[in-house]
Amino acid sequence: MTDVERTDWNEIVxxxxxxxxxxxxxxxGSIEDAEDISQEVFSEAYRMHLxxxxxVRTWEALLVRLATLRSLDSLRKNRPMSEFQVSDCISTVQPSDEVVAIxxxxxxxxxxxxxxxxxxAVFVMSCFEQFSREEVSGILGISTDAVSTSLYKARQRLSTELTFFYHGDVK
Incomplete structure (x- = not known):
């Protein structure tokens, strides 16, 4: 790698x-796991570039997509869930509220x-990262209609599952 390429890559990172x-x-939900995934994402992006x-048309789109997909892949592995940091979302909580939040x-x-x-991917990008439909469309390479449909289906499924969660009928 030349000094110019190294400088450009460092700027991208x-x-x-x-x-x-x-x-x-x-x-x-874990900074340690997130750091591991971040390393994987940048390594994969660099290999793709080489x-x-x-x-690569836009580094942001590629890196967001890889971060989302690799994180979801990691989440799907049967590893124990990392502890959620309630303080990230709730400033003052009762102990029982903290348990429910976790x-x-x-x-x-x-x-x-x-x-x-x-x-x-659409749910995470739309709801967690607050990307617009157009931004998600560009990142994932799908139409805005497909983004809307995927988001609708994800919300419907999560809503159904949430009903089970709150009524004690967790699957």
Missing amino acids: DSHAQRVLRIARRIL SGKKP ELAQWLRGAIAQLPDQQA
């Missing part, structure tokens, strides 16, 4: 490292892991 880490952390098979976060991660890839 510096520009996108926080977003990649944040996406992975929100999906996985292969030259398909030129259980709900673990349930949500598990439920997202059960969604088909496209629905899970």
Whole structure:
């Protein structure tokens, strides 16, 4: 790698490292797991770039997509769920509220892991990362109608599952 390529790569990493880490952390709930995924994402992106098979049009889109998909892959492995950091979402809680929040976060991660890839990716990008339909469409390479349909289906399925969660009929 030349000095120019190294500088360009360092700029890419510096520009996108926080977003990649944040996406992975929100999906996985663990900073340690998110750091591992971030390393994988940047390694994979760099290998893709070096292969030259398909030129990278936008680094942000590629890195967000890889971070989302690799995090979901990791979540789907039968590893114990990492502890959710309630303080990230709730500033003042009662002990019982904290327990419910932890259980709900673990349930949500598990439920997202059960969604088909496209629905899970669209849900995460739309709801966790607050990307617009157009941005998700560009990142995933699907139409905005497909984004809307996938988001609708994901919300419907999660809503149904949430009903079971709150009524004590967890599957």
